[in-house]
Amino acid sequence: ARWFARGVLPLWNPYALCGIPWIAALQEGFLYPPHVLYLLLPTPTAFAASTVFHLIFIGISTVLFARRAGLGYAPAVLAAVLFVLRGTTILFAATEPPQLEASAWLPLGALAVVDLARGGGRRPVAILALSTSLSILAGYPQITVYLVYTWVALLIALLVGGRPGVRRGVAAAGLFAAGLALGALGGGAQLLPSAELLRLGTRSSQSLTVDAMFPLVGYVFGNPGFRSLGEAVAGSSVSFGVVGLAFAAAAPFAARRRPLALWALVCCALTLVFALGPLTPFFQLYRALPTLSWFRLPNRVLCVTDFAFATTAAVGFDAALAVGDRMTTTPRARIRLPGAVLAALLALAAASLLVIVGVGESGDWRPALVAAGGIAALAALAWSRPSRRPPIAGALVALAVIEIFLTPPLDEILPYTSSATAVYRKHEKTFVLLGRIAMSQRVWVLNWISPDVAQKRLAIYGLRSFDDYEPVNPLRQSQYYTYFVDGAPTVSHWPWLFPGNLINLKPYGQAPPLQARRRLLDLAAVRFVVMHRAALLQPEVRDFVQAAGLQRWWMPLPREPATPTGEELVVFENPHALPRAYVVYRSRPAPEVSELLGRISQDGFDPLVESYVEGAPPIAGGPGSRQRGAAAPITLDEERVVEVEPTLASPGFLVLADSFYPGWQATVDGAPAPILPANHLFRAVPVPAGRHRVRFEYRPWSFTLGAGASLASLAVIIFLLRPGREASSRTLTPTSAPARAARRA
Structure with missing residues (x-):
């Protein structure tokens, strides 16, 4: 925030690891628009405001998604409650803000997918592109990849279930791909520098080993997904909860929302299994899917599990509320819908029994009491008239909220006040x-x-x-x-x-x-x-x-x-520390990495006498070259600019003990000069004899090109969102031939 206030883009971090590309390191999210809060507010207050903003946004967008998918108000609110107030959303908010920010755009992107499956045009494309680009700019690409997979699966489920025809299906898929491409273009200012770093870094675009994917004590005890199984029913902030599980059990009976229900059920189950890692054979499928094996800690896919679970519970709740509503159900639904209430009642009874016998972290009786209240409310729902159901539906949502707030709070220090950050x-x-x-x-x-x-x-x-x-x-x-x-x-x-x-x-x-x-x-x-x-x-x-x-x-x-x-x-x-900038008159070509590091790590190695320089012919030196080089004064030392004024007795190299990396450009007295790797990690510039001014400046083409792509994408998104009439959406639910004929008439 201080750099932005001074008008300096944080492209390079000179304060870590001898210098490292900062915006390319992915997790900082410097270009994420909501981070403007850190420019306007004190840091602890900005942390709190950002968290509250994202939680509210997730809740609202989840409600909008559920409503757009055809669910009632109460089920939509239940989906928001289950996604926002429990599970990975709360964990991300407390421990990993970049993951919260990257996952916050999942419901809004899903809403756009629903509209595209219905035949929507430019606005859903723009919303999908906006969701994709903002998730990228938030700075956690692993979460963004999970979001894209979720949206792809949702589109396939809705198209298969909606049977729009080949031409409309292809059109929807094409618009979906265009939205993702436009979103990736919008994240170009982040993606291109990151791609450059991946090409030159340790985390290249290759599959990690299982050990590297689970670096914290292995894939059993070091896997939060496995550890959370013991508290999956009730008793902690990651528990699904007895109310949510009850309505999730009713989802298979939702005849009117079958494509959505099947997608949510399969997505929830599959991602939950993926989070268990190599404990199940399905992990081989996870590793085979493109890009997923690039990232560590696959348990982070639980953010998708929680969204799919919230959707599943909302669909089941909607099916239970539709019992006996003969005005809005098909004959097939009238036969099957009572099964939704029965399934929910049985699930509540089973969950209550599990809680009573001690399954879950706390073995507390209060979730069982919540389950008993749910059973009573469901019974009242089954026997009530449709006009009397809204208060009962509200009571069921309230039970879900109460159950969540009965769980113990997270044991985390939240940096939302000055006293909390005093440490x-x-x-x-x-x-x-x-x-x-x-x-x-x-x-x-x-x-x-x-x-x-x-x-x-x-x-x-x-x-x-x-x-x-x-x-x-x-x-x-x-x-x-x-x-x-x-x-x-x-x-x-x-x-x-x-x-x-x-x-x-x-x-x-x-x-x-x-x-x-x-x-x-x-x-x-x-x-x-x-x-x-x-x-x-x-x-x-x-x-x-x-x-x-x-x-x-x-x-x-x-x-x-x-x-x-x-x-x-x-x-x-350290009395042996060498100067950060110095002159050397003799150089050698660098050998293989292990041999080079072995040589320069010896106590007798003196880089001011002779250094290893890559990409240049060795310098044996001229008159005076046998003398030891000297320190060179640094006259300007800023984040992206360093100026040194060396004095050389003969042609040689100026070595700056900062990391060698593409994007740095050098001039000697204003004339361009090459930067070469020296002593494996550092920079060397050939300099003629005499006194000179050598200027290093970081101007990466990857950011310049990426920023241009982001601005172009933003312009297109704004154009697509312009006011104006757009074609009406078509329903997701397959209709009968008489109904289609009536609509045509």
Whole structure:
């Protein structure tokens, strides 16, 4: 938000991992329009406002979808209640806001699909495109992929069930594809930079292994989908609930909404099975579907499960309300509809029995009491006249709400107030001081799960963090950091992919300890190492500090008194840290990655004497070239622009210890100059003898082209949404020949 306020687009993050493309890292959602709240409000207030906005939007759009699909008001409200107030929606709101924002557009896109299946034209296309592009811009592509699969399945179900004819079916499918394509174009400002990063990164468009897909303690105990089975009936925020399950059991008897019911039932069951991972053979189908195996934690597909479940329950509720309503049902429906109430009653009784015998997290009697109230309301519904059913329907919806609010609240710290976020400011004075001292050099904060030293906050203080959690990262960084810890360029153990932060200082296998590769820390210009004092109790940390020659910082730290648990910070200075910018007069071609990293990690490697540069002939040097290079002063150090003024005795290279990545452009005294990879991770620019000004500027073509695509898509969407008459929608429900004849007449 501060960057936008200064007119700076956050395209590049210089404060993490020696620099990383920021907008391409997918999860930040910088271009997501509702994030304008962070420019207008204090951050905690903006968090709360964004969450409330999305929950309200999800509720309203779910009601609109259910109504457009032909369901009554009470069933539509029940669908919104079950989708908004329980399950993944609440979990996303509390723990993963980007996932909430990406999934918020599922109901609106489904509404557009309903209209397209009915023969709608430009406006449903525009709404589908808008839903797709906003889900992309929210910054969680895995959720967007799930949404697209859900919409595709819904369209197929409605077209098959509605029997519109081949020509109309093909037209609807074509308009649907056009809407998705227009939406993808609208997300181009996010998609193109991300595609570039995937091409050059560790998370390429290839299938992950099962171990990599479930990095948290495996696919059994580390799978939230499996863990939630024990509380599926009642007792927690992820439980389906006895009221919802009862009406879901009635959905197969909804003759008037059969295509919608079958889609919802199949979608709910299949995604629930997918979330269990390799515990079922259906996971092979999940992995075979395009793009799904690119992402970790398949249990996130439960957001689709919850939407499909809410729709299933709403369809069943609608069928139960239609009992005896002979004015609006077909003869076949009059025979089958009473089965909806019977199925709901039996399901309520079964759920109540399960709760009483202790199935569920709490084994509480209150859900059983809710089930008893539901049985009474359903009995009254079955025997009442249609004119008296609205209050009973309202009572059933109220029972669903009451059941949800009877569950224990989530045990999460919500960052909606200044007091709740105070933990992140605990060491603020220390980091402000370090920001003034470190200047252009880097800081390594040893942190695993402590929020008070979260690396992402270092950017606020102008500190360049050596590592940070960025699971989508360039391959060069993954190789460099993995070699630093393990002595090998590829990850061969948990968590199976380089996550961006160094979560363990113990090398894997028989590799020498970390201090044997300390030089990689020096090359990255890491001057300070910060940790809790308690971290020194770990042998690998204590040994590294001693063997690497780190020196305790002499300056007293503000507000860091000693504590019995060692929660205060201690700062060590790295006396071997190299300058972030320097001149070198000799170069060699880079060997294979493992050999290169092995050479530059040796204590005797001096990059100011000789560096490894890719893509350029080696420089043996001229007069004065045998001397050691020198540090080069950085005169301008901004987020996307760095200027250095080196002085060279002979032609050589200016090396900047920032990540090499496409999109960076260099000039020497205003003339374009190539940027070459140096010492595997960093940048080198050939510079002639004398004093020069070298300017690095990040101007990625991927964002420029993507932003143009997004603006073009927005213009088309606005044009399609223009006021004007549009062809009326056709019904989803198949009609008989006499009815069609009457309509023609």
